[in-house]
Amino acid sequence: MNAGSALAPLLSIRGLQTQFQTQLGLVKAVDGVDIDVEPGECLGVVGESGSGKSVTFASVLGLVRSPGRIAAGSIRFDGRELVGLGRGEMRRIRGKEIAITLQDALTSLNPSLTVGAQILETLREHDAGRGARALAEQALEIMALVGIPAPATRLAQYPHEFSGGMRQRIMLAIALACRPRLLIADEPTSALDVTIQAQVLDLLASLRRELGMTVVLITHDLGVVAQYCDRVLVMYAGQVVEAGPTRRVIADPGHPYTRGLIASIPKLADPDFRIRPIDGNVPELVDLPDECRFLGRCPLAISACRTRIDMRDLGAGRQARCIRARERQ
């Protein structure tokens, strides 16, 4: 809800509920998530395991499988409702309009097909009318775009013949093959070494500028968000707990969870900084009461937190799901 923005959001998620029926009970993996992604922005989505960040965007792409289902909510892409779309219609959007890259490039790529075949597969799916030669040339172009040296030779090779960083570039190449308007990058560099991570993220940033793409970067690393994203959403236990411009959120977090996360990370620039961990664990997402999810771990908790807490506007494009957020401003 960026009040000052004149443009309609490219992606608008409202009241999303994605649930999994398990033996232990109903798991509300995503519980009432509202997200707007503005055209051209790079939005960072931060959260720990089980925060719902990946499931939220799997829901956007219609990738939630049984026993999971979207129980409620709306997902609009460029004004078009995606919830309830048929498989065929979703396939036309997926890859062409919205693409995703996954964390683990080795298990996400098909080991028995050459890299070229996998890029062509995507191109053919959406550009069936074009000749083989034109498609092959386009594949070459994309390989060069993502910075793979000797693309002609590399196209004929299999995923295992590439290093981790190169495989992540191939994932990007496949995702970008049809020039999607929205790229969802789900932990694109978490499996990579830090020097390779920097190369891949730099590439992603420059591609975004060149292609005018909108990017959602899902990560557990606040540092990555600080470096590459204009705006950040912090998720916790299936809910968005804080949203705002990255620098402001990091400099002056509104939600106690965000504050706790930042205090948990050792600072390279300040060797005297002592970390202050958040006590306790993330709650089980089964049969949660309707109250603040962070209650059990929060240093600011009061009895008024034992009720349903909504996002509150903090001004300057910032929001937090905390009744005491304003006190700490």
Add this chain to the structure above:
Amino acid sequence: MTAPGTPLVEARQVDKTYDTRKGLFGRLIVRRDYLVHALNSVSFGIARGETLGLIGESGCGKSTLARVVLRLQPPTAGQVLFEGEDITAASAERMKALRRRMQIIFQDPYASLNPRQTVEQIVGLPLRIHQRATRRQARDEVAAMLERVGLKTLHLNRFPHQFSGGQRQRIGIARALIVKPEFVVCDEPVSALDVSIQAQILHLLQDLRRDFALTFLFIGHNLSVVGYVSDRMAVMYLGEIVEIGAARGILTAPAHPYTQSLLAAVPRLDGGDDKPRARPRGDPASPLRPPPGCRFHPRCPHVMPVCRSEAPRPVALAANETHTVSCHLYRKP
């Protein structure tokens, strides 16, 4: 007693190569590169009570070094000393006695605990091996240790799958510390954990280190985490230590071009200065075929002709004698 100033743990020019040929047929097939050069002339000492951080990227030999230091694997050449005693040639009986004093905490709390054993059995096993404790004695000690690492007595009869990742890592820590070791290798102990849980475990390790007067070799790939816990740090690249010195010095004034690029590559919370930063080019070379000369030279932004042919020797920095770096840029004329 050993002489004062003797490090508790010392590695002297340790080499480790692995033969990748399998079976008789593997040996008969002639191949050029079948030796993995995992460690090459690695030397360092860790003083009693000190934490030495060991940082490096995947495949640089960090975990091999951990295994060789604990003699879980014999080195191919060189020596490992514990309290001045060469343990590379120690007998099995002698090693068993020493093993009580050196323990390890593993990276993956899911893979390093036996899923069929209760917490009591897992944490109690070292006691039963090293102190021949009875079940009852062991139980009391295990319960006390669980409390110490932030678990409860009621957890004694539970199985690993009933715990979260952070709690499992606490079990692994309890198992390592139950025999009151002096030296503990922490092999990426927080890498598999979420940020908030990582901070809890780092805090716990710091407390335990102080309370039990532990000496740590702390291995990791996250510079801010390793820098946070270490007194001194060693930076590894392709099986070699390229730089070693006080953690503060390495983090604030890194000397080796590899360390510099590692530091520059870490995404900073403050967003950095937006300037395009120098990145090392390409990927690390394979340890099957390490480059000649300096092993970092194909990726180094400061590469000189000498780097391609001659391996640099460690030199102490002029500004700080305890900070050494293996790089031709710092060669004394």
